[in-house]
Amino acid sequence: MKTEYIFFWTAVALYGVSTFSYIFGLIARYEKLFTVGLYSALGGFLPHTLAIAVRWKTGGIEPFITISESITFGAFVAVLIFLVFQFSTKKVKPLGVLIMPVTFVLLGWAGTLMKDVATQIAPALQSWWLWVHIIGATSGFGSVLAAAGLGLMYLLKEKKPGGIYDKLPELQDLDNLSYRFIAGGFIMYGLMIISGAYWSNTVKGNYWNWDPVEVWSLISWLIYGIYLHLRITFAWRGSKLAWYALIALVVMIVSYWGVPFSMETFHSGFRIEH
Amino acid sequence: MILQKLYKFLSSYKLAMALLVIILACCVVGVTVWREAEAGRIIFGTLWFNGLLVLLVVNVACCFFPRMWGRRMTLVSFGMILFHLSFVAILGGIIYNSLFYFRGIIRLTEGEVIPSSEMQSYDAIDKGRFFSFSRLNGETTLIKMHTGYKVKGEDKRAAYEVAVGEANNRTHGILYITNKLTHRGVDYFNDKEGYSLLVILSDKQGQELHGAHIPLQSLVLGKDHVEYSTGYKDNGVVKKDVVPFPGLPERPLFALKTEYLPSKLKERGGEVMFQLLSLDENGSPVRDRPLAEGKAGVGEAFAAGEYLLTAKEVRYWVGMMVRYEPGQPIVLASLWAGLAGMIITFIGRMRQSRK
Ligand code: HEM
Numbered sequence: 001m002k003t004e005y006i007f008f009w010t011a012v013a014l015y016g017v018s019t020f021s022y023i024f025g026l027i028a029r030y031e032k033l034f035t036v037g038l039y040s041a042l043g044g045f046l047p048h049t050l051a052i053a054v055r056w057k058t059g060g061i062e063p064f065i066t067i068s069e070s071i072t073f074g075a076f077v078a079v080l081i082f083l084v085f086q087f088s089t090k091k092v093k094p095l096g097v098l099i100m101p102v103t104f105v106l107l108g109w110a111g112t113l114m115k116d117v118a119t120q121i122a123p124a125l126q127s128w129w130l131w132v133h134i135i136g137a138t139s140g141f142g143s144v145l146a147a148a149g150l151g152l153m154y155l156l157k158e159k160k161p162g163g164i165y166d167k168l169p170e171l172q173d174l175d176n177l178s179y180r181f182i183a184g185g186f187i188m189y190g191l192m193i194i195s196g197a198y199w200s201n202t203v204k205g206n207y208w209n210w211d212p213v214e215v216w217s218l219i220s221w222l223i224y225g226i227y228l229h230l231r232i233t234f235a236w237r238g239s240k241l242a243w244y245a246l247i248a249l250v251v252m253i254v255s256y257w258g259v260p261f262s263m264e265t266f267h268s269g270f271r272i273e274h
Numbered sequence: 275m276i277l278q279k280l281y282k283f284l285s286s287y288k289l290a291m292a293l294l295v296i297i298l299a300c301c302v303v304g305v306t307v308w309r310e311a312e313a314g315r316i317i318f319g320t321l322w323f324n325g326l327l328v329l330l331v332v333n334v335a336c337c338f339f340p341r342m343w344g345r346r347m348t349l350v351s352f353g354m355i356l357f358h359l360s361f362v363a364i365l366g367g368i369i370y371n372s373l374f375y376f377r378g379i380i381r382l383t384e385g386e387v388i389p390s391s392e393m394q395s396y397d398a399i400d401k402g403r404f405f406s407f408s409r410l411n412g413e414t415t416l417i418k419m420h421t422g423y424k425v426k427g428e429d430k431r432a433a434y435e436v437a438v439g440e441a442n443n444r445t446h447g448i449l450y451i452t453n454k455l456t457h458r459g460v461d462y463f464n465d466k467e468g469y470s471l472l473v474i475l476s477d478k479q480g481q482e483l484h485g486a487h488i489p490l491q492s493l494v495l496g497k498d499h500v501e502y503s504t505g506y507k508d509n510g511v512v513k514k515d516v517v518p519f520p521g522l523p524e525r526p527l528f529a530l531k532t533e534y535l536p537s538k539l540k541e542r543g544g545e546v547m548f549q550l551l552s553l554d555e556n557g558s559p560v561r562d563r564p565l566a567e568g569k570a571g572v573g574e575a576f577a578a579g580e581y582l583l584t585a586k587e588v589r590y591w592v593g594m595m596v597r598y599e600p601g602q603p604i605v606l607a608s609l610w611a612g613l614a615g616m617i618i619t620f621i622g623r624m625r626q627s628r629k
Contacts, residue, residue: 127452176627180624183620183623186616187613187616187620190612190613194610194612194613197609198606198609198610201606202452202454203452204463205454205461205463205595205597205599206597206599207605207606210304210313210314210318211310212305212309212310215301215304215305215313215318216305218301219301222294222297222301223298226294226298229287229291229294230291233287233291234287234291
């Protein structure tokens with residue numbers, strides 16, 4: 001088996017351990033399991049990083065071109081944001097209960113779609129705009145995933161106060177944190193869309209074509225734009241927005257990886273008639 | 275009275291929310307129920323949908339700005355103003371562009387020179403009401419098409435060496451997929467390319483009677499399996515077929531089908547298959563009994579009855595997109611300004627909450 005695959009599946013396995021620790025920790029209301037979950041996530045993050053690095057090194061091509069690479073990289077940034085948040089605040093211990101299952105499933109799915117490294121990158125993609133675009137997309141996803149996780153914390157705490165939930169921040173703070181992540185994610189999506197538009201303009205001379213990938217990204221952006229207006233101009237707070245963040249996340253995943261890559265668009269690279 | 279009511283309607287939060295939700299719903303329908311070209315025809319390209327977008331911008335203008343008026347300028351409000359202002363500017367850019375733009379596809383064979391400011395030079399044209407062809411004065415020339423073109427070790431595949439403009443004001447350059455050519459604000463993008471054969475008809479003595487560049491279509495049959503043949507495109511699908519030879523406006527003698535089999539070893543070398551059909555009295559090809567059929571190397575003669583056919587050389591033809599979009603810089607700059615606005619608001623809020 002190739003080194004890359006060993007790293008990859010080790011990461012998947014450790015994220016699996018993390019997932020089950022978080023879920024059982026929540027069911028059993030046993031806080032130690034959250035710590036196990038966090039450290040197995042950290043343990044999985046290392047081979048996850050190495051798997052990406054090895055692939056990048058062998059192919060010499062940016063490691064996020066095919067769908068499995070894209071999902072792998074998205075999961076990578078999501079876990080990175082989660083870990084940085086966890087280790088810098090230590091306030092929301094059960095947060096991984098949403099984030100780790102989502103990344104575990106995503107990464108496992110990416111594993112089934114994995115192909116050998118391409119030898120060449122399509123000419124249309126040979127640009128550093130690709131980096132701006134992808135960093136916008138992945139960190140946007142990581143942020144709204146964290147926001148949805150915080151929304152879930154809010155709902156859980158609101159429903160059954162006491163026990164392990166006492167250690168969570170106050171409801172209002174959870175709500176605020178979740179909003180912060182949404183606002184950050186909204187900016188990163190903005191970066192993704194605008195860099196995509198800009199780059200499309202340099203390649204094809206038009207910045208917006210209403211192609212399905214573009215429309216899907218607009219959908220996710222509008223969804224979070226509506227969130228922000230519900231909050232700021234309509235003064236929504238709390239559980240309504242927490243639900244909103246959770247549902248929006250589903251749309252997010254579909255719009256990212258469910259649909260666009262299965263279609264013949266700009267995103268499948270430029271085909272040259274010749 | 276009515277004006278007041280209208281203003282109240284246009285400046286309500288509810289309208290803003292309703293519009294955002296409706297546009298969102300249209301987008302969802304436009305990627306699920308209908309897609310791509312169909313979605314463009316039924317939703318995104320329609321007057322009512324674009325009307326909604328305009329209404330959204332009017333709404334931003336009536337709702338957002340009066341409310342911000344007189345408010346103390348903080349980082350948060352400055353960012354928000356920048357963000358919503360960029361929305362308005364984007365619409366301005368789009369409208370301006372729609373009046374002056376030009377989009378066309380120009381197709382030429384290596385060595386060919388075409389007048390740029392004549393409608394007939396383009397396959398397809400789309401333009402704004404106030405576009406003036408004088409912007410395109412001069413000629414477009416395809417000097418050479420380079421295959422496997424490399425820039426800093428990266429394979430750009432096809433690169434077109436092109437010159438555009440008039441004698442005293444000419445731009446000469448090489449364009450490939452991430453590198454357009456710009457002349458007087460008009461951008462040239464590479465779009466598609468193919469082979470064309472210089473076919474010479476001569477009599478048995480080798481006396482040349484006629485010669486023409488015959489463009490070939492490419493049929494992609496699989497990875498690394500492409501056929502190049504005369505034919506036409508039907509709804510994006512290439513069909514092999516004969517072409518009249520000599521071509522119109524001259525009087526055709528036959529119908530000719532050629533297929534080019536490129537050599538793997540020699541660029542622009544290889545073999546050519548010919549099929550020659552006679553024409554009936556209406557000028558339609560008689561398909562069941564070819565006059566002659568066979569193969570010859572590039573540069574070699576193929577004997578077809580009392581004539582000789584020679585594919586003398588292989589050249590490339592290319593199709594370029596020609597675009598003049600004066601509103602685009604406004605739109606793109608506004609997009610970046612909007613992004614900056616969002617970031618400023620975000621930073622402002624972080625600082626507020628820290629206090
Ligand atoms: C119908 C058009 C729109 C109107 C009338 C409108 C109006 C407003 C108003 C009144 C505010 C709050 C200002 C305040 O009182 O503090 C606001 C904030 C904001 N709007 Fe809009 N807006 C519109 C469209 C949009 C769109 C399409 C987006 C992006 C999807 C957007 C993104 C934002 C953002 C990001 C904020 C700031 C949120 C924050 O502070 O975190 N707006 N808008």
